[in-house]
Amino acid sequence: xxxxxxxxxxxxxxxxxxxxxxxxxxxxxxxxxxxxxxxxxxxxxxxxxxxxxxxxxxxxxxxxxxxxxxxxxxxxxxxxxxxxxxxxxxxxxxxxxxxxxxxxxxxxxxxxxxxxxxxxxxxxxxxxxxxxxxxxxxxxxxxxxxxxxxxxxxxxxxxxxxxxxxxxxxxxxxxxxxxxxxxxxxxxxxxxxxxxxxxxxxxxxxxxxxxxxxxxxxxxxxxxxxxxxxxxxxxxxxxxxxxxxxxxxxxxxxxxxxxxxxxxxxxxxxxxxxxxxxxxxxxxxxxxxxxxxxxxxxxxxxxxxxxxxxxxxxxxxxxxxxxxxxxxxxxxxxxxxxxxxxxxxxxxxxxxxxxxxxxxxxxxxxxxxxxxxxxxx
Amino acid sequence: xxxxxxxxxxxxxxxxxxxxxxxxxxxxxxxxxxxxxxxxxxxxxxxxxxxxxxxxxxxxxxxxxxxxxxxxxxxxxxxxxxxxxxxxxxxxxxxxxxxxxxxxxxxxxxxxxxxxxxxxxxxxxxxxxxxxxxxxxxxxxxxxxxxxxxxxxxxxxxxxxxxxxxxxxxxxxxxxxxxxxxxxxxxxxxxxxxxxxxxxxxxxxxxxxxxxxxxxxxxxxxxxxxxxxxxxxxxxxxxxxxxxxxxxxxxxxxxxxxxxxxxxxxxxxxxx
Amino acid sequence: xxxxxxxxxxxxxxxxxxxxxxxxxxxxxxxxxxxxxxxxxxxxxxxxxxxxxxxxxxxxxxxx
Numbered sequence: 183x184x185x186x187x188x189x190x191x192x193x194x195x196x197x198x199x200x201x202x203x204x205x206x207x208x209x210x211x212x213x214x215x216x217x218x219x220x221x222x223x224x225x226x227x228x229x230x231x232x233x234x235x236x237x238x239x240x241x242x243x244x245x246x247x248x249x250x251x252x253x254x255x256x257x258x259x260x261x262x263x264x265x266x267x268x269x270x271x272x273x274x275x276x277x278x279x280x281x282x283x284x285x286x287x288x289x290x291x292x293x294x295x296x297x298x299x300x301x302x303x304x305x306x307x308x309x310x311x312x313x314x315x316x317x318x319x320x321x322x323x324x325x326x327x328x329x330x331x332x333x334x335x336x337x338x339x340x341x342x343x344x345x346x347x348x349x350x351x352x353x354x355x356x357x358x359x360x361x362x363x364x365x366x367x368x369x370x371x372x373x374x375x376x377x378x379x380x381x382x383x384x385x386x387x388x389x390x391x392x393x394x395x396x397x398x399x400x401x402x403x404x405x406x407x408x409x410x411x412x413x414x415x416x417x418x419x420x421x422x423x424x425x426x427x428x429x430x431x432x433x434x435x436x437x438x439x440x441x442x443x444x445x446x447x448x449x450x451x452x453x454x455x456x457x458x459x460x461x462x463x464x465x466x467x468x469x470x471x472x473x474x475x476x477x478x479x480x481x482x483x484x485x486x487x488x489x490x491x492x493x494x495x496x497x498x499x500x501x502x503x504x505x506x507x508x509x510x511x512x513x514x515x516x517x518x519x520x521x522x523x524x525x526x527x528x529x530x531x532x533x534x535x536x537x538x539x540x541x542x543x544x545x546x547x548x549x550x551x552x553x554x555x556x557x558x559x
Numbered sequence: 560x561x562x563x564x565x566x567x568x569x570x571x572x573x574x575x576x577x578x579x580x581x582x583x584x585x586x587x588x589x590x591x592x593x594x595x596x597x598x599x600x601x602x603x604x605x606x607x608x609x610x611x612x613x614x615x616x617x618x619x620x621x622x623x624x625x626x627x628x629x630x631x632x633x634x635x636x637x638x639x640x641x642x643x644x645x646x647x648x649x650x651x652x653x654x655x656x657x658x659x660x661x662x663x664x665x666x667x668x669x670x671x672x673x674x675x676x677x678x679x680x681x682x683x684x685x686x687x688x689x690x691x692x693x694x695x696x697x698x699x700x701x702x703x704x705x706x707x708x709x710x711x712x713x714x715x716x717x718x719x720x721x722x723x724x725x726x727x728x729x730x731x732x733x734x735x736x737x738x739x740x741x742x743x744x745x746x747x748x749x750x751x752x753x754x755x756x757x758x759x760x761x762x763x764x765x766x767x768x769x770x771x772x773x774x775x776x777x778x779x780x781x782x783x784x785x786x787x788x789x790x791x792x793x794x795x796x797x798x799x800x801x802x803x804x805x806x807x808x809x810x811x812x813x814x815x816x817x818x819x820x821x822x823x824x825x826x827x828x829x830x831x
Numbered sequence: 832x833x834x835x836x837x838x839x840x841x842x843x844x845x846x847x848x849x850x851x852x853x854x855x856x857x858x859x860x861x862x863x864x865x866x867x868x869x870x871x872x873x874x875x876x877x878x879x880x881x882x883x884x885x886x887x888x889x890x891x892x893x894x895x
Binding site: 560561562564568573574575577578579580581582583584585588589733734736737762773774775778 | 840844845847848849850851854855880881883884885886887888889892893894
Binding site: 206207209225228229231233235237238239241242243245246247249251252253254255257271272275383402403405406407408409410411412413420421 | 601602603605607617618621622623624625626627628631633634635636637638639640641642643645646663664666667820823824826827828830831
């Protein structure tokens, strides 16, 4: 049987991907340019007995998401820059309380209200450093409608597997452009559910590390009674200020992601093996970069593309390896050098990193990237 | 028989963190007796709070407990209740948490008439941070951030709840301890969003700045200003000057949110 | 007929010495002994339970 295909925009694909992953709860607040996700979810969730709620504000939406997830459901919210700023409070809560959830954020111009309908890639740092304190961060940056669907499924899998919030951030171009999408069939993509406790309620501790760095999470209302707090906590979930416990728990929360980078990170290398110049790009910018690489190759420039699919954790080790044999990196991005700085930070000065930065609401075109390649000596 | 609070208190958690004479413990006991009287299943009951002294309450009770971020109890709780309407959800917190930073979530929970009970312990001050004025601090009162007297007018929290659409609103005091459990029990049994404001005392950060010489003096004020709604009907406006009404202040039957959403699900499935 | 006296248990490790039980006992059954509440005159107890209800610290148990 032929697979189901459709002509969808990124936002619609994200909603469909969430449903594929088993999402049955959505809480959100209207914000351009992400509202299509909420609209699709408001129509689709009740059909399968799921719940959609439009909350009073972005903070409340993030809070409702965590409350819902604690009852055992897979929960999604969608937002954009200003909303992401507001959600940071409870993103931190989900990190410390270790509650799985997915935040889909469409990157528009900023800071503040900025350019609500203009694309940007300037929220990638906010995904890691937006909420205060040390915490794990997982950020997926899809570049196509198909990938937005698939990476939203993977975002749920990672959230459930590592008991932590996961962000998916397409830029506004990916979120709003329409492309052909081939829907995966049931069972074709992996769908992960959180580990349920294997011990009876009276022995259950929500942060019991005898089960490893990711302790099983029971659901409220399933017979397990336990305490959840945003304070630093002990294995039984109750607050503590004991130095050695706080240190160990904080380190474990970050380690959940750091020690599993190989499982989480995803990137694509296109013509990188023999490249003199490697373009490090993500989102819609990576599409211009691929075009530029092909153009450059036609003109005898040995260019390659390193396309980030996860931005956090960042593939530092691989870029360091590559840096030892290239003449230069180019980082085109719709911000003033966020990826640029991270690349510079991990390649130990082995090669120059040339940036192309646009924050004018216009995409970076292939010609700009080819021109930059010509500057490399 | 003496009431057995131990059935609901988590082992080893007492004594609690509240100061000598703080009424939060009295309210917690009232809540426990109400949970017992209504016969709630501990496994199926969520107690949700924000931040502050009063918001430490859930940690002591042997239920599914969720101590959230400052002001966000109503929003977290809404997520719990929406996702699992069969759970009984009780919110607890203070006046600052609930009506300042959490004011938006509070009024919208009232508006939705979602079947949860919110117990607000109103001690008119931010206690945990050292006694800054709250939206419930009376005009003229002293707080650590109103050294010359509070210029702000105060919220009437019960009226705010009624205005926002809560369908059961009651008020009690920490002094009238034998009434607290009854008000909370009735609130829990009400189908819709119910608010129980308990006028409370903070001897440590409010009392000492506002010339209360003791906890007893603060308790006596609660005793003297409280007038049951029934008694108030026979009193003149002059007699009611400076008094606060207690008891069930407002009650109405209105469509409840999760029940209404269940109808949305039915309509969506029918349209499929 | 002999009057059956209630038992009033004071859990001293919980009592924070706020005086509420002592001050508001209608028949002055309780007193402060140092920092904690204590039973002074059990005979006078009318089993109104107010001391137990008003104790913020779970430190009083009255069995009527």
